Amino acid sequence: MNRKVKIVGMGSYLPKRLIESTEIDKMIGAESGWSEKKSGVKQRYFVSDETATYMGAKAANKAVENAGLCLSDIDCIISASGTNEQAIPCNASLIQKHLGLQSSGIPCFDVNSTCLSFVSALDMVSYAVDAGKYEKVLIVSSEISSVGLNWKQRESSILFGDGAVAVVLSAANNTSKILSSHMETYSEGAHLSEIRGGGTKLHPRIYSEQTAEEFLFDMDGRAIFKLSYKLLPDFLDRLFKGTGLTIADINMVIPHQASASAMKIIRKKLGVKEERFMNIIDRYGNMIAASIPLALHEAVIQGRIKRGDTILLLGTSAGLSIGGILLEY
Amino acid sequence: MNRKVKIVGMGSYLPKRLIESTEIDKMIGAESGWSEKKSGVKQRYFVSDETATYMGAKAANKAVENAGLCLSDIDCIISASGTNEQAIPCNASLIQKHLGLQSSGIPCFDVNSTCLSFVSALDMVSYAVDAGKYEKVLIVSSEISSVGLNWKQRESSILFGDGAVAVVLSAANNTSKILSSHMETYSEGAHLSEIRGGGTKLHPRIYSEQTAEEFLFDMDGRAIFKLSYKLLPDFLDRLFKGTGLTIADINMVIPHQASASAMKIIRKKLGVKEERFMNIIDRYGNMIAASIPLALHEAVIQGRIKRGDTILLLGTSAGLSIGGILLEY
Known part of the structure; x- marks a missing residue:
């Protein structure tokens, strides 16, 4: 829509x-x-x-x-x-x-x-x-x-x-519009990446040497990747549905900068060449929610995106969610 | 809209x-x-x-x-x-x-x-x-x-x-629609009600007997009320603008259950009688964001709201924000 x-x-x-x-x-x-x-x-x-x-x-x-x-x-x-x-x-x-x-x-x-x-x-x-x-x-x-x-x-x-x-x-x-958006959450993966403490469940008052790791990030990267990879094809079908577009029409994919190895496999799965897939993780790491807009910003600065181009924002997140937006920049 | x-x-x-x-x-x-x-x-x-x-x-x-x-x-x-x-x-x-x-x-x-x-x-x-x-x-x-x-x-x-x-x-x-909504944030009041700790600024690892209060709720109720009370009339004008409605058309006001005394003064300022102003704070206290929907739910259960009624959801929040929705239930 x-x-x-x-x-x-x-x-x-x-x-x-x-x-x-x-x-x-x-x-x-x-x-x-x-x-x-x-x-x-x-x-x-x-x-x-x-x-x-x-x-x-x-x-x-x-x-x-x-x-x-x-x-x-x-x-x-x-x-x-x-x-x-x-x-x-x-x-x-x-x-x-x-x-x-x-x-x-x-x-x-x-x-x-x-x-x-x-x-x-x-x-x-x-x-x-x-x-x-x-x-x-x-x-x-x-x-x-x-x-x-x-x-x-x-x-x-x-x-x-x-x-x-x-x-x-x-x-x-x-000109410029969002063509489609879609998100799916599979909480079977809710505890695959988390910080359990700091909220109302484990209040900071219980912080101690023994509980310290409850207040730090805990991730099973391999399990997240496995689940995301399995979900990706159907997710993309639903995101593209009704747009008349396919991945071949995308001028630039702006992925979440999750990890270099995951991004490489996802890029190949999408069948997209390196020049149509923003990868900035080497200089910034994974910046959580700031990764996708930073990659988009860099793509514009580097002249790799111009007005009218069709862009795919695509990522996964703790939750576990997979989400994307197709837009005409 | x-x-x-x-x-x-x-x-x-x-x-x-x-x-x-x-x-x-x-x-x-x-x-x-x-x-x-x-x-x-x-x-x-x-x-x-x-x-x-x-x-x-x-x-x-x-x-x-x-x-x-x-x-x-x-x-x-x-x-x-x-x-x-x-x-x-x-x-x-x-x-x-x-x-x-x-x-x-x-x-x-x-x-x-x-x-x-x-x-x-x-x-x-x-x-x-x-x-x-x-x-x-x-x-x-x-x-x-x-x-x-x-x-x-x-x-x-x-x-x-x-x-x-x-x-x-x-x-x-x-039937049933949102008639208008409006929100205003005045961060001059951002530190009038807060929990400073627990996020990235004061991580739980700094928790100690000395810093304990940084991880607890801190509120200057008097200052919040003073600021909210000052903002209310103009806020309401903007919320009602274009709807053709006035406060006299509202069948039931569902206020945030901030405190009994503040609610009493707000009710009088609105010029609304008790029977058109949901007050459930005596039985539940202030339940943060759950207060407004709980008061709405109680109003329906008690038969004080029926389909087609015009309802005003109205509240203030840490931030400091004031917000409201006019809806036909």
């Missing part, structure tokens, strides 16, 4: 601190080169003094400028992140404050489907924009993964990076 | 453990009767062994049954809560699992604007339902406040309760 919306601006913020994979190798006591070989991540950024909503606001300012707009043109702010800065209130309000919009009244709320949060937020709000409720929506994905990594669980911890990406979504006329 | 949607079923789950206010008085070392007099809350429910997503699933089952539907009729599950069960994944996936829908593929994501989460989720998804994307959406607000209360901060801690409410939203034909 078409929605007349257009991504009119994008911006990102990367933490000041760049971490090479060799530094990670030292930290985890691995041979130099091991983590890059294993994950495909050469480098990533980790926050030092930055907070998630500070980064989100920095990215948002750039996105609004990139769109040729002013902050006063924005009429809705959505934080679309898999991690929260505080337990209460939602990230979007804190981003509004960093933007100096504390007296603006611009509505703020969060959408969360972990790594698919950006895709879910873009999908949901596109209906409201198409219906005329909002004209210029700021969608901000800002993630700090580094604070929650379990360095004893090497396979997952070596994958992630921090950073923020913001997108301005506008009502559109004839 | 009208959206043809209809609330076709509702259900709730209250924890097994009922807590009288006299018990709270003992706990905080207050004179018997003090907390009820101060908060207007006679009793509330606190979880013992229940988790948020377990309660959410219990409420969801009842809502689906109340709608005369089966779980297989549901095509989207949204968790609309101000609190999370785990840091990752989102609540909606965990609710899907408790419902036995782990292999269903029904899309799951969370919407969070603290106490207004239900209102935000209902508003956002109504555009997608109206456009034909979803037919039967389950919106679940399940909150556990008790684990995060600061009993040293009496004024806030005596207000809250736990519990879950679920609503089935359906595409509608001629």
Whole structure:
């Protein structure tokens, strides 16, 4: 179902601190080169003094400028992140404050489907924009993964990076639209990637040396990949259904940057050549919900996407969910 | 802007453990009767062994049954809560699992604007339902406040309760619709009610006796009320604009159950009589995002709302946000 919306601006913020994979190798006591070989991540950024909503606001300012707009043109702010800065209130309000919009009244709320949060937020709000409720929506994905990594669980911890990406979504006329969107959640995989603690089930007050790992990321990458890979073909059929398009019509696939090895297999499964498949994991790692919009932003910056191109946003997330959007950029 | 949607079923789950206010008085070392007099809350429910997503699933089952539907009729599950069960994944996936829908593929994501989460989720998804994307959406607000209360901060801690409410939203034909919705966020009040810890800014690993209060709810009720009260008249003007309605046309106001005293003043400011203003705080306390749908559910159960009535959902939330929906039930 078409929605007349257009991504009119994008911006990102990367933490000041760049971490090479060799530094990670030292930290985890691995041979130099091991983590890059294993994950495909050469480098990533980790926050030092930055907070998630500070980064989100920095990215948002750039996105609004990139769109040729002013902050006063924005009429809705959505934080679309898999991690929260505080337990209460939602990230979007804190981003509004960093933007100096504390007296603006611009509505703020969060959408969360972990790594698919950006895709879910873009999908949901596109209906409201198409219906005329909002004209210029700021969608901000800002993630700090580094604070929650379990360095004893090497396979997952070596994958992630921090950073923020913001997108301005506008009502559109004839060109630019969402052509189709689809999401499927299979909670049989809900506990394949999780942080069990930190919420109401395991409150921080139970934190101790013994419970520490309950508050860190825990992932069974192999099981996630197996389930996702099995789900992919039928999922794609349902996403493409009624559009008259096939994967051959896609100018650029923007996948979630889950892991280099998974992305390689998915690309081959899709039957898409490297030049039509954005892969930026070597420089940023997996940035949770910020990965898809960052890859999209990079594709535009590098001139690999132009207006009118047909784009596929595609990813999996903790939940376990698989989601995608087909759009005319 | 009208959206043809209809609330076709509702259900709730209250924890097994009922807590009288006299018990709270003992706990905080207050004179018997003090907390009820101060908060207007006679009793509330606190979880013992229940988790948020377990309660959410219990409420969801009842809502689906109340709608005369089966779980297989549901095509989207949204968790609309101000609190999370785990840091990752989102609540909606965990609710899907408790419902036995782990292999269903029904899309799951969370919407969070603290106490207004239900209102935000209902508003956002109504555009997608109206456009034909979803037919039967389950919106679940399940909150556990008790684990995060600061009993040293009496004024806030005596207000809250736990519990879950679920609503089935359906595409509608001629009757039942959303007539208008509006939300405003003023982050100048972002730190007037918050839990600073538990997210990426203050990770649970810094939890200690000294930092304990960073992980508990902190509220300046007086300042929140002052700001909300100032914002209310202009907010209402904007919510009602274009509907041709005034507050006199509203059959029932369903307010967020913030506190008995605040609700009384708001009711008088609106110029609405008690019989047209749902007040259930004495029996449940403030149940965060579950308060508005619970008050709506009670209004229907008590026969105080019938099909075709014009209803105003109205509330404030941490952020600070003020939000509302005008709907024909």
